[in-house]
Amino acid sequence: MMLRQVWMIAGAAATLALLPPTAQAQAAAANPDSSKGRTVRTDAEKLAADKIVLVGDSTMAPTSGWASLFCAHHVKSSVACLNLGRGGRSTRSYRQEGSWDIALGEAKVPGYRRTYVLIQFAHNDQSTVAERWTEMGSEFPANLRRMVEEVRAAGAMPVLLTPLTRREFVKGKLNNTLEPWSAKVRDVATAMKVPLVDLNAASAAAVQAMGPEASMTLAQTAPNDTERGAARTGTTLKPRPAAEARLPDVPTTADGPRAQFQRKFDYTHVGDKGADLFAALVAQGLAKAVPDLRSQIAP
Numbered sequence: 001m002m003l004r005q006v007w008m009i010a011g012a013a014a015t016l017a018l019l020p021p022t023a024q025a026q027a028a029a030a031n032p033d034s035s036k037g038r039t040v041r042t043d044a045e046k047l048a049a050d051k052i053v054l055v056g057d058s059t060m061a062p063t064s065g066w067a068s069l070f071c072a073h074h075v076k077s078s079v080a081c082l083n084l085g086r087g088g089r090s091t092r093s094y095r096q097e098g099s100w101d102i103a104l105g106e107a108k109v110p111g112y113r114r115t116y117v118l119i120q121f122a123h124n125d126q127s128t129v130a131e132r133w134t135e136m137g138s139e140f141p142a143n144l145r146r147m148v149e150e151v152r153a154a155g156a157m158p159v160l161l162t163p164l165t166r167r168e169f170v171k172g173k174l175n176n177t178l179e180p181w182s183a184k185v186r187d188v189a190t191a192m193k194v195p196l197v198d199l200n201a202a203s204a205a206a207v208q209a210m211g212p213e214a215s216m217t218l219a220q221t222a223p224n225d226t227e228r229g230a231a232r233t234g235t236t237l238k239p240r241p242a243a244e245a246r247l248p249d250v251p252t253t254a255d256g257p258r259a260q261f262q263r264k265f266d267y268t269h270v271g272d273k274g275a276d277l278f279a280a281l282v283a284q285g286l287a288k289a290v291p292d293l294r295s296q297i298a299p
Contacts, residue, residue, distance in 0.1 A: 060085030091143035197285035218274030
């Protein structure tokens with residue numbers, strides 16, 4: 001009797017294997033003992049997961065910066081990648097409003113093999129808006145040093161990034177107004193032995209190679225004819241006021257999503273093409289700066 005049962009089971013398994021995939025699924029569903037015919041079960045190995053927390057301004061934030069596409073296209077699924085970039089923030093206002101506390105809280109979350117906090121500021125430190133601006137010579141680097149110290153105290157690894165270049169040109173040459181601020185970031189990184197991704201240098205080289213007109217394609221939306229005509233002469237115009245340069249809001253419904261992203265043409269923020277380009281530059285720079293992440297970052 002036992003031998004006959006074995007033959008019957010083996011015959012049923014062989015018959016199931018000959019069925020097409022859809023019929024196999026139907027036959028398996030009809031059989032309450034779904035473990036028959038499978039390999040001996042083992043347990044999965046424990047995952048050694050890393051975490052990347054991205055801290056910065058609008059050139060990092062969703063829809064206006066590079067960081068969301070960095071998370072989407074350049075890190076493996078074994079890396080938790082969190083974009084905390086927020087538009088209009090400086091090293092001062094990001095802390096004052098409480099966003100830095102949120103970032104430190106994320107840095108302290110247990111369960112990860114290593115946690116990295118990537119920090120990129122300067123655009124709004126350079127601003128004249130009352131709640132944003134910082135003094136470049138002492139206050140800005142002091143704010144960065146404090147961030148580095150607090151990330152390390154939280155048990156995570158800080159990584160400093162120089163700010164993404166703007167795409168403004170004068171007589172065919174990129175007017176990289178953020179280079180002096182980038183120098184301060186490099187100084188802090190050197191003095192505190194912090195890994196550095198020199199995004200300003202890499203992005204400036206890429207934008208200069210494209211030139212004033214072609215680099216307009218990196219923006220969130222297309223320029224108008226006047227802006228394009230000026231770029232053809234080699235000198236870009238001043239950016240239009242946001243109210244004039246922005247696209248209309250996306251239509252919403254009463255029971256649907258209502259949040260809006262400001263999408264406009266300017267020489268600072270990026271659309272998907274720009275985000276793809278600059279996210280790839282960050283991936284290359286991060287792999288060089290942090291060798292332990294190379295196996296987790298895609299080109």
